[in-house]
Amino acid sequence: MATTTGIELKKSNIVAQKESKTLKGMLASADIKKRFDDILGKKSAGFISSVISVASNNKLLAKADPATIIGAAAQAATLDLPINQNLGFAYIIPYGDKAQFQLGYKGYIQLAQRSGQYKDFGAKTVYEGEIEYENRLLDKFKFGERTSDKVIGYFAYFTLINGFEKYLFVSIEDMQKHAKKYSKNYKGGTDTWGLTDFNTMAEKTVLKRLLSKFGPLSIETTAAALAIQNDGGVIRMDKDGNFDAEFDGETIDADFNEFDTSNTPTAVEDGTLIDAETGEVLTDEQ
Template identity: 45%
Template sequence: MASITTQGQAIHKSPVHPQSSIYQLADSANIKARFETVLNKNAGAYLGSVLNVVKNNKALADCEPMSIMGSALIGATLNLPIDPNLGFAAIIPYKDKGIAKAQFQIMTKGLIQLAQRSGQYKNIGVNAVYEDELKSYNPIFDKIEVEVVVDGYRSQGRDDKIVGYLAYLELLNGFEKILYKSIAEIDAHGKKFSKTFDFKGSPWQANREAMRRKTVLKELISKWGVMSIDYQMQPMQTALKSDQAIMDGIDDASPHYVDNPNYEDTIPAPPQEQSDEAKLLDDSWESPI
């Protein structure tokens, strides 16, 4: 029997069979110790929230338990709640070569939260741009003129008149950057890099608006956000690397990206924001595999 050390105490652990139920895993000494290393006294409550998420989603309950725990550990490492209703991160059911597994996804609010914690951002966000608000846009010089119209489409709730999304960031050192993407550009990205784009129940179908928001914000952060070896920025880098990843275990150092196998060469695709974000874990999920 192996042992590990957490909080100064040696804890003996028994090997966990990969096919153990999610409840057996959550109650195992190995899993508890691993989460305690990350969350200390909050580990029990976090594992409880994971079980609650699984209990309320049949498709997720059918996934391999170790992949669920691997995704949950990413959320724990980032210190983000895994309940999709809160809009920070989620565990998504997926099919990996015909096998149901869990995939970690960071959400828009999660990205903003990590940016805030880094202490490097003065302002960051993403917003929809309506047809009557977009005056001009020059993609070469990143120049855009947007003007909110009184009693316009925005105030009327005419989401069918949204023409694009604008993400923006401002660092404490004065650096500013904006990124505007039209609806056509965002959806083309989704179709190219998410093989589930057209499948019923997929995030792109169940929650298109939130996916569009996150796609633009994530691309902006990935290209122009603060990236360094400083410990303050490590959570953001972990989130960008782990988004849409499937972890086959809690010690798996090699995540794979079934939805976007070309992840390292692209800006990975996305999640969302509640109340919309709850739709991510739709029981009508149908995998393309």
Template identity: 45%
Template sequence: MATNQSLKNHLANKNGQAPSTQGATMKGLLASPSVIKRFEEVLGKRATQFTASILSLYNSEKMLQKSEPMSVISSAMIAATLDLPVDKNLGYAWIVPYGGKAQFQLGYKGYIQLALRTGQYRYINVTPIHEGELIKWNPLTEDIDIDFEQRKSEVVIGYAAYFELLNGFRKTVYWTKEAVEKHRKKFSKSDFGWKNDWDAMAMKTVLKNLLSKWGILSVEMQKAVIEENDPSDEREMKDITPEDDDNTIDYDLPEEQPAEDKKEKSSSKKGKKDSAQEAMDMSFD
């Protein structure tokens, strides 16, 4: 990824080759002039505090300590470029171990933060729905009736996400807990985040589905989705919507094209697809 490459460039030695980080400690890497310089370029005076939070996170997570230290720093750099903290207790961004390396993941609060920065959202939220709270849900009209005073227990039965733009456009989705679990089993690379905070990961999944399909995505949000869905992953890229589970319907209709353009466009569609949109149509949480 671009962020990783730029960081490697800063670590290059006089011969133009990146020095080996094998055996290097996280504390040592974070204290290296090249790494410090890169974070200072992105965060300015806040670089020291941010790198301290990386070290604190690394020291507190045994699973993360099994990952290559440089991959942890590279993942944290993505969060830094998005101006999001990596403190797991805040829920904006996570660094997740997977296959011996760390990977950046955007939390549901991170999605909300990046959405608000566009200045286009009047309201945006996602919440768990407990037993007794859901009165009715119409997936066609998206009418949802929730009465939080009717909660019968602390058992979560689903998750609802909603946004309204300044221009009045609004959208609601509701996923059952079973739909989220089906999605997790099918697409999740690692159970790390789910084991630490299942509800937070579930809300992130539902909100990501809502925003990637119908929301206004800033350039930085598109970048975050692309970075989160590393294109170097060998698995097939698939749509994030669980089959027949989230009860949503996509009404995108093809535009009528002039007859002379149809043949040329149909042939070009087979081999090309915009990378940002492709990334938003998949999810490897």
């Protein structure tokens, strides 16, 4: 009869300890699974699989501290937002050997819509002649007719059901500075991706900036409020499911970078297919 030797048992324990410190091993721990179960309920298993998928499909994230990947994912889970990088709701961004949580512009839109307080909101590319300041200090504007095809900036606005309005204008020069600072792809001007792509990304940025600074958002719990507060930070989740946040540097603006927008299901290590839009596990019947 074959017996397990002390050396074999020791090797097995070492392997188990190493696996417990990996992303997959940590996500398999009872405490962390329970934390996600408490947040997401029945959607927990699919969301955890999507975390593994996101990390395994990004070489830099694969090298990041698993505790920070899980912490970032948990912030998105608290807000009930998918973390598929292609969708723009929430991102897990590699930053050195750590991962950062970043709320995308679609995430801000989703939280704004959930609040039920908006009559209208949006963002537009502004052409010469269409806008000028009436009072810059009070953000009061005069609106006119377009006089040329020259882009001068980007404009975001919202109107609440109670009548409150807020506007934000960012000049094209300031938006170019933002792109140079926070985009991996951007090299200068507006021709790098084509003017249309630059304008689209700039509209996302100005709307996100307006909603994040001035807009009422649906934050139903203390945990959700903390997730908003932790936007752009490194959040670790320990083995007991507790959070620790830090802000130790700048990162890219995920909304101002190009991602593959394909919604093709992705597979995690065990071959399980994950719906790119919802993070749910797909069965053969689906």
